[in-house]
Amino acid sequence: MSNTKNTQVRVRFAPSPTGDLHVGGVRTALFNWLYARSKGGKFLLRIEDTDVKRSTKEAIQVILDGLEWLGIQSDEEIVYQSQRIDRHQDAVKKLLANNSAYRCFCSPEEIRTEREACEKAKVAYAYDRKCDRLSEEEIQSRLDSDQPFTVRLRIPEEVITYNDGVHGDISVAGKEIDDFILLRSNGTPVYMIAVVVDDADMGVTHIIRGDDHVSNTPKQVLLYRALGYDVPDFSHVPLILGTDKKRLSKRHGATSITAYQDMGLSSEAIINYLGLLGWSPGDEREKMSPQELIDAFNTSGINSKSAVFDEKKLLWLNGYYISETDYSDVADQLKVFAEQAIEKGILKSIPSEELTVKAWNLLKNRIHILSDLFVWGRYFFQNPEEYDKKGVKKHFKAEDVPERLNSISDDFAALDVFDFDTIENYLREKAESLDVNAAKLIHPIRLSVSGTTGGPGLFEMLEALGRDVVVSRLRTAAKAIQDETIKTT
Numbered sequence: 001m002s003n004t005k006n007t008q009v010r011v012r013f014a015p016s017p018t019g020d021l022h023v024g025g026v027r028t029a030l031f032n033w034l035y036a037r038s039k040g041g042k043f044l045l046r047i048e049d050t051d052v053k054r055s056t057k058e059a060i061q062v063i064l065d066g067l068e069w070l071g072i073q074s075d076e077e078i079v080y081q082s083q084r085i086d087r088h089q090d091a092v093k094k095l096l097a098n099n100s101a102y103r104c105f106c107s108p109e110e111i112r113t114e115r116e117a118c119e120k121a122k123v124a125y126a127y128d129r130k131c132d133r134l135s136e137e138e139i140q141s142r143l144d145s146d147q148p149f150t151v152r153l154r155i156p157e158e159v160i161t162y163n164d165g166v167h168g169d170i171s172v173a174g175k176e177i178d179d180f181i182l183l184r185s186n187g188t189p190v191y192m193i194a195v196v197v198d199d200a201d202m203g204v205t206h207i208i209r210g211d212d213h214v215s216n217t218p219k220q221v222l223l224y225r226a227l228g229y230d231v232p233d234f235s236h237v238p239l240i241l242g243t244d245k246k247r248l249s250k251r252h253g254a255t256s257i258t259a260y261q262d263m264g265l266s267s268e269a270i271i272n273y274l275g276l277l278g279w280s281p282g283d284e285r286e287k288m289s290p291q292e293l294i295d296a297f298n299t300s301g302i303n304s305k306s307a308v309f310d311e312k313k314l315l316w317l318n319g320y321y322i323s324e325t326d327y328s329d330v331a332d333q334l335k336v337f338a339e340q341a342i343e344k345g346i347l348k349s350i351p352s353e354e355l356t357v358k359a360w361n362l363l364k365n366r367i368h369i370l371s372d373l374f375v376w377g378r379y380f381f382q383n384p385e386e387y388d389k390k391g392v393k394k395h396f397k398a399e400d401v402p403e404r405l406n407s408i409s410d411d412f413a414a415l416d417v418f419d420f421d422t423i424e425n426y427l428r429e430k431a432e433s434l435d436v437n438a439a440k441l442i443h444p445i446r447l448s449v450s451g452t453t454g455g456p457g458l459f460e461m462l463e464a465l466g467r468d469v470v471v472s473r474l475r476t477a478a479k480a481i482q483d484e485t486i487k488t489t
Helices: 024-039 056-069 081-097 108-121 138-142 191-201 217-227 256-262 267-275 290-296 311-323 327-343 353-363 390-394 401-414 418-436 441-451 458-465 467-483
Strands: 010-013 042-046 102-103 150-153 157-166 168-173 181-183 206-210 235-238
Touching: 010 024, 010 206, 010 353, 024 042, 024 056, 024 206, 024 235, 024 267, 024 290, 042 056, 056 256, 056 267, 081 102, 081 150, 081 181, 081 191, 081 217, 138 150, 150 217, 157 235, 168 217, 181 191, 191 217, 256 267, 267 290, 267 311, 327 353, 353 458, 390 441, 401 418, 401 441, 418 441, 418 458, 441 458, 441 467, 458 467
Parallel strands: 010 042, 206 235
Antiparallel strands: 102 150, 150 181, 157 168
16 A cells, blocks of 8 residues: 555654653654644554564553543554564565665675774765676675675665755755665664655655654655655654753653653643644743644744753643642542652641642642642641741741740630631731731741741631641640740751
8 A cells, every 4th residue: 555645634653662752752742633633634653663672562551551641542543563564575675676776785894894994084984886786697696695685775866855844945965865774684674664664554644753853854755756655744843952952851850741640740731831842823822722722733833943841831831720620630649649648758647538628729729730739738637847947037036926826726716616707807806906917927827837938828728727726736836936846947
């Protein structure tokens, strides 16, 4: 089967299962998926698993699970490149038959010697085509003697030109391209022939991929033509850089989708962030749903310069999605993070769902990842053992603080109702009776109850914690101040 001119847009994502699925690969998959959806086309998935030593079933499953979590799934049956070697070999035979390729009997040692000689002479190496000058008789003689050979594509002298959807017209002179190998001496096809045959057989019309493949494209254009296939449209997306403007890697933090999923990030937030990483809808929107991305997506919006991956911005955006999320949608995930918090020594026991719901409703506008609920909101679930050092210096040093905390705790204990309005009215009346600004009471209370100087509104926080807990913590803090046993962090 070959690629005939297809009126339906067909794109593909073709990862190699040799490691984690990283954000760069996800963005490539996403751009292809968005383009297919925007054009009413098909998104296809091909697993390029010909590297037997490095490709594993586990790595394949990681890719499939990650894409499924993001909602990016193949519209047709997944293609596995390792199952198509016969097709790749047939294509090489066709190229030999139509005189587009030739057998090279040069040994690896000969090639290595020639390369070393070029390096010493400080000239670029290029295969000298000595095997392309062999007579038919000489070729047959070597075949009859079972001499090993590779197969090389015969590069024409013409200029190869194609239009890139991101970078515009790109031209490369044939003389700048070496007669590259298509088939190894052991009979296995190389990437270059495999990807062209697979794309043609899958009917791929548009190829959107990283611009580290720009140098491959002229070679592949030649292969498409030599095999009689229609040449697809190409768009090469600049690579993603870290904030230091170097190629994104593990040193920049978590870059695999699995890691971000484990951190509790929203799949929608990742789609949103990566969709706008190096692509623009033409306006200033920073929050876009998958459907909004689909409606606006086009390859002309892809920036020709590398985009910078800023994890802080991703987490900020994720915080926005968290703020709009109901507890019921993340309840199961929060249970997992609570268990992890216990393992890390952050929590001592699994909190009740009632308290978790209260904490979620008060903190979801302040956290960036789900696990933060049990880190920054730890005081909702257990008494603070340490207090913010700067807060202690600012709010606990006045001589009358312990007395005021004890007085307030006694008054709280006597209240029949302990809700937002009651707490607020009491504290404002208390401040007025003491002839002090209400902040003089609010800050020491917050620090006593939470161990921190920030957080949600004090009155709703106290209501959520409940009277008994609040009274106990106020008295504990007052005693620690008096005894000078306050622990700070």
